[in-house]
Amino acid sequence: MSSTEFEGGNTSTEQNILPMMSLREVVMFPRSIVPLFVGRESSIKAIEEAIADYDKKIFLVTQEFPEKEKPEPEDLFRVGTVSKILQMLRLPDGTIKVLFEGMYRASWNPDSDDVVFGENFPLVNIDRVDDLPAEEHTTEALVRSVHEALEKFGKVNKKIAPETILAISTIRTAGKLADSIMPHLKVEFLKKQSILEMIDPIERLEAVYELLLGEIEIVSIEKRVKNRVKGQMEKNQREYYLNEQLKAINKEMGREDDPQAEAHELEEQLNEKNMEEESRERVRKEIKKLRQMAPSSAEYTVVRNYVDWVMELPWNKYKKTKLDIAEARKILDEDHYGLEKPKERILEYMAVQALVETIKGPILCFAGPPGVGKTSIARSIARAMGREFVRLSLGGVRDEAEIRGHRRTYVGALPGKIIQSLRRCEFSNPVICLDEVDKMSTDFRGDPSAALLEVLDPEQNGTFNDHYLDLDYDLSKVFFITTANDLHSIPLPLQDRMEIINLPGYLETEKMHIAKDFLLPKQVGEHGLKEDNLAISDNAMIDIIRTYTREAGVRNLERELAKVCRKTAMQIVESDDKSKSVHVTTANLSKILGVHKFRFGASEDKSLVGVSTGLAYTQVGGEMLMVEVVLMPGKGKVVITGKLGEVMQESAQAALSYIRSRSDLFGLKPDFHEKIDIHVHVPEGATPKDGPSAGITLCTAIASAFLNVPVRHDLAMTGEITLRGRVLPIGGLREKLLAAHRGLSKTVLIPIDNKKDLKDVPDAILKDLEIIPVENMDEVLSCALDNLTAEELFRGRDSATPIALNLIKDEYQAQPH
Template sequence: MSESPDRIALLPLRSDVVFPQTVVPLVISRPNGIRLVDDVLVSERMVGLASQLNPEVDDPGIADLYPTVCIGSVLKMLKFPDGSTRIVCQGQSRARLLRVVQTEPYLIGEIETLEEELDEGVEVDALVHHVNRLFQRLVDQSQQIPEELQVAAMNTHEPGRLADLLASSLPFSIEERQTLLGEVNVRSRLERLGQYLARQLAIVELSTKIQEQVGSELSKAQRDHFLRQQIKAIQEELGEPESENPEVAELWERLKAAGPPTEVLKEAERELERLGGMHPSSAEYSIVRTYLDWLAILPWAKCSRDRLDLRRARKVLDEDHYDLEKIKERILEYLAVRKLKKDMKGPILCLAGPPGTGKTSLGKSIARALGREFVRVSLGGVHDEAEIRGHRRTYVAAMPGRIIHGLRKAGTNNPVFMLDEVDKLGADFRGDPSAALLEVLDPEQNSTFRDHYLDVDFDLSRVMFIATANMLESIPSPLLDRMEVLQLPGYSEEEKVLIAQKYIIPKQLDAHGLTVSDLEITELGLKRIIADYTREAGLRNLEREIAAVCRKAARRRAEGRRGTVTVGPAQLAELLGPSRFYRELADRTGIPGVATGLAWTPTGGEILFIEATGMPGKGQLTLTGLLGDSMRESAQAAMSYLKSHARVLDLDASRFNKTDVHIHVPAGAVPKDGPSAGVAIASALISLFRDLPIKEALAMTGEVTLTGRVLPVGGVREKVLAARRAGIRTLLIPRHNEKDLVELPADVKADLSFKIVDTLDDVVPRLFEGRGSRERTKPGPIKPRSRRVMADKKPTAVSRPVPPKSEMSRGGSKPRRPPNP
């Protein structure tokens, strides 16, 4: 630091202004400021305290500092663990900053000391008196001025010292304080201080006045309430009618026009009385008013008139959807009964099926056929019970649930109300929404549905509820029991072609601004899109691929090229790219130990390959492919059956103890479970140990027991359609699933050959038909079944092998059908 008297170290201050003859504490956190204090303490302890124009600047220069600074001395320094330093400074004199002569390691400036100009006379005494009077009034109005400041001001008789004391202690801005610091003339300083004090006093008086007004308004509201109650009591004594609030009268008229039940009208009247006794500025007023608005707007008595023309309804349903005969018949039956019995309750239907089969759009068609309003509520991902039943009015921002919201949107009390994705409801600490739906979807209970917000009964018995789901297994059984389930199976290839030609292509042409003269997709092209570019039970991906073709045609049209674009199989590779799916059946069959099974998934049916291979070992069984417990048990049961019936199955029994068997189901990253692969696993093992490949284009399904019986399974239609898509020609079906074949389309049944099986004895001969298998050796005499047993069985097209004597003890009783897996 320079020893020149006109040079001094500068300490920039972000938000402080130091005045002469005042002691102030300062916090220093910048490294160069801490370095400055350390150097000052070992010398003359003098420092220039300069305020910054902008507190956000970290490295200020002379352009960032006010020109007037205060020369002060450092009295004390304390260092804290957080790295900051705190000092106590006392101002000594004013000075003008001329320039900065050094910036490292800290600022050193050249200054000019300013001498105070003091005018003696009556005018200065009058200014001191004026400042003291304003300060005293400020003390009287504000409770935040410390008593120490009042005592110090009373004991300060020097005009300049008094001005600096008040300027440094009162809540003035930095600009105002810096102006007072730069005022050398005491008289001018007192005049400006008086102006600032007067303005501060006006602010404090206005703030006090506002607080008093708010308090008086609250007391006025209370007084108005008491007076209103007194007027009401006086009117009752005199027998005069009470003067009503116009808003209350208007609400009452709306409530009566809505036609709610008597109990609801009584509750509304009670709330209206409460509303009449409240001040409009009250917080409770808006809550009660909103509640009454909900009561007045709900369709208590408003309903749409059903169109009971069955022919028209059938026409509307056929226009919007192809096939789905069961569902269309169910809607027509409802209309017929409704025509005969006007007060029948609305049905609770559940449309279950794979994605893209038209469940949601079918709800709109049903509403159009009935002539009713349509409301759709998506329940996917809903976790809060209040979403269904609403919140109680005690909560902030409470509102009714989705059921009441939907009725308000419909405007009638008998809409077609679709609860979409009901199988994807969740549950957490806020409650279980599916439990709240138990009352909504029960025709015996929903006539008195009570929303938590309304807290009155609303009749839902006229509403036609339609739920949609992809999987019934995830729906709680009490909720599923309340609904009539209608299955929407997947579509066959022929059905997809017809739907695409009749519905999807015209819709996409219109959506892309095209006409039939711009684009033509041939039937062969559609079949190739369905087979090679989509693999689904529904139609969403098919519609997406057709939309992609339409976009290509729209671009061609927009570029000015005219003419009809004809899309056949040869053009698909150019428009949609290479085929995404291929028929892998030919690649997998023809190998011993490989069988083709059938699986059901939420998106439709799939074929499932079971691969078995053997290696020298000790008879261990290994299962891979991310299999569930059911499939593991099926594999173990099939293996045990083969070991116990090796002679009957023409297998070398000695190989079992010397061969380790590995069963694998490809696509190992996909979890697989279910009992329906039991027959396929057993067939793969028989093929492995016979060293004969299974007949080509043959698939099978069914659950196998330890005694070799084939039990029924579920999802037969989806599995059959998947087999047909994959090129399967022969299917082995359990006997008890024969009835499920009746509902298959005629073209599907014509393309496939179904073989009905009861036991694995029925399965084995059909595995190797046409393979040139050797005649089965008969190790011992096998007694035929008794006539009583054979009479209980339905004859099949192919004769079955005669079981050994050990199996005749089971008799001819048929196994009971287990629950549909």
């Protein structure tokens, strides 16, 4: 409530008692005419009383708190305006419309005894308040400034009539001018009340002048905004009108789709995409091209397809991944038996991701023979992590554009397989399995393996640039898994970008678990059988594994079980008894699957001269390799057959040179090789064979043939040979020992440098095999040749030998064997 004191002002001694009416958010000024709607009962009675007994005079005072329905005396301001009621009109709803004319300022004292707040309306004793005298020269300068501002205000504010501005402009008195202007200014009522209480006309006019200048600025800004909005609306209306015309034209020409509407829809979709601003601007330019093209043009289709591809990609849209290690371990164990290394690696990645939110996706390469579960474990990884799974087969891919996409200038251009996969899965963090990465080839269209270098590099794939999109796309959150059978055909730079995890073949016991727990229930369900319809004994299952399959994986084993299920389904249908149960045992197994396809135990039944057993690592896992050597009268010619590669042929030559250099120690004549022909053959001649690890096997077979001493039939060997007889290390030891175990070998010779690799071999294999590490060929022959001691093998010759052979003999005798 105002506490303004009017000391020093001109207060009239004339006192009047008048009815008082309170106003809400309205301030009445002298010399102003204001219409008001009155609805409060007390206010209506005050007006009626003023008309009846007080010569239509009433004292109008503003409430300090407008929300109060029945204000108390302390809720009203001290200063108000004595007004005259010019007109009163009663309305049907009970309210009245009153036209007031302000006459002069007045004050009242709520603590005076003359104030009467009755039940109907208050009667107060008022004191008239006159303005203080003002200096003429000061008043004139201020009045002129206010007149100029008022004229400008009238130009920018069209709501005030020009006649009103003209009438106010004739006022030369500061106080009257201020009171005449205030009702036309949109100012809050508290500010108006403070100006009403000013009794100094110069101070009052200065405050009004300041408010007037502020209103001029506000009105100018509003006018500019309205003009801008109006211009925009006119532009929108114009565009709407033209668009409607275009729609009508398109409809007349048989084109129902509106290209402008399509472009507008594409822009709205673009704004919703969470993509980088640079990429967004590039796409916006393409959409702008669409607006300027005719839909019938060929280029329109090209640009539209490009924009559609960009819009349908999951830009920075990530699927929430599961980080429950225990649940992930459970899922991996449910889907796969064994494969501990791959499972542990995935759980490690998930554990790190639980601690670090922004870890880059690893690049894993599962290498191993077919059928060991490389692709299926990738699918299980995606399920364990709660991500989408996408499989891309790269077998036979020879075009770089399959990976990086075609340039848009080509007819039928498309993005690469990576971008296509992301479009299908609708998330930017799937598990993508690049299957058969070792089966890609190269021709004049480029090297796809080189294109994968960027995709599979965690330091580069954050800004992968597809040739078709020509935009940077973030692949760093994608979990890439590649599979391969043979790492030798993968370029070394590509191998360097991947973490190699070898998946060797399964043991016989592991195949039993997989067949009983995974493969058989799956095939029973797929063939419409029930669990009670088919039972396979453990011995029959072992017989299937041993004599009907010979593989590192379990794919052929699954085929044989599917065949058993088909035969079972046939018996059930023929007997018309769906509850019939078929029991498969070793006795009736051959009736169901036919004769045995393989002989269990690939090694020979007895020791033979010139026949040795080697171990090889192929794309299908470990294999046993038989080497046969026969001698025939001739002229020292060497014949090598069996579709051997260059490396194996060179190993055979090295083995022969080693034996010739040791002829005196073996008790052979120096010219033993000149009158005989040597034929080296590796059976299964239709199968290509190559690799250095057959060196000691070839040498053992040749030595056995020359010495006429048989090679142990229960012994297998692997290792590379040098001309000096050293045995060098080889790869794939685990797979080779699995093959030896399947072939029922009892003893295996391995290079001494491969002794460290035995930690990766299952204990079940090591328990059944005698592993002998060897360092040179002398040790190999001592162990391999049957019933022949080292002293008997290297017995030498007492007869005179040429000087050259003696020198060789002395040299080898000086070296440790």
